[in-house]
Amino acid sequence: MEEQIKKIQLNDLHVALGGKMVPFAGYNMPVRYSSDNEEHLCVRTGVGVFDVSHMGEFMVEGPEALNLIQKVTSNDASKIVNGQAQYSCFPNETGGIVDDLIVYKFDDQKYMLVVNASNIDKDWAWVNNLNTMGAKLTNISDGISLFAIQGPKAIEAVQRLTPVNLSDVKFYHFTVGEFAGVQDVIISGTGYTGAGGFEIYVKNEDAEKVWNAIFEAGKAFDIKPIGLGARDTLRMEMGYCLYGNDITDTTSPLEAGLGWITKFTKDFTNSEALKAQKEAGVSKKLVGFIMQERGIPRGHYKIVDAESNEIGEVTSGTQSPSMGVGIGLGYVKTEFSKAGTDIFIQVRNKNLKAKVEKLPLLKK
Helix, strand or coil: CHHHHHHCCHHHHHHHHEEEEEEEEEEEEEECCCCEEEEHHHHHCCCCCCCCCCCEEEEECCHHHHHHHHHCCCCCHEEECEEEEEEEEEEEECEEEEEEEEEEEEEECCEEEECCCHHHHEEEEEEHHHHHCCCEECCHHHHHHEEEEECCCCHHHHHHHCCCHHHCCCCCCCEEEEEEEEEEEEEEECCCCCCCCCEEEEEEEHHHHHHHHHHHHHHHHHCCEEEEHHHHHHHHCCCCCCECEECCCCCCCCCCCCCHCCCCCCCCCCCCCHHHHHHHHCCEEEEEEEEECCCCCCCCCEECCCCEEEEEEEEEEECCCCCCCEEEEEEEEEEHCCCCCEEEEEEEEEEEEEEEEEECCCCC
């Protein structure tokens, strides 16, 4: 039976705006409105808005909320203060990752987990299965719309829509306030582009009103709707992982360079095995690289050494609109993971030279 493709709240509006709609993560989503390049540069230099309402949101509440989050996530959620967000992942029992997510703390008994669209059902089952302590869980994904207003002009473009001083919303912090005349909007500094800006969570019934207000306010700043195509190239320039590409249920957080969100100060799912892996050292690592020869790397292209021995595989790759060269992420044997190391990407049977680079690939 064919999977039913879901529609986000503003589906028809995106169609009317000329968005090219494609199935993505079980949802009908706008991949682009004009061109990926144009939209990418709009976000890097001005301001653009992504409708990412396909993302999943779970509320975790009650006296056992933190205990459950500590058990299912790799990062130490006891360190988050009210109004702060934390990047984390759900480790599985076999050394891989169920999903990466963001944990939002409202207060000691109220948290929100934001998960990837493609994993909503899997994550919901996973967290419920581990909820032996009886925390209150609510899946609010279908009732929430999420807009990412991104770019260096994001704040000035929409500041007049809210009494909240947007400059005060620090990176990975959030506040709840009025926005575009709507109460109780979550305004969060958790972007996925590296271009600055913020994300806003609104109830579906307020989505169209808020979207229209954003575009009205941003008119003077040439604000544009941006599709998932540019979202992908923007996050690659920053070296941000995409679940399903760079991290999967078979990649360890330590291999993926996510040791910084894997805290052994507490027990969590599979923490003993990951701790042992950390002590033993990993045999492969996720790296960012920049092509030294003309060519565009793509997912699953082989990575080889100077003698053509296979040393890894590309997980994400593109032509960087900001830099005008091919860039990518991929796993390589640990001995090839140091910044400055020469590697070769097999593009159409040719070995093209690339260099391992420290992230982000796009330097400010």
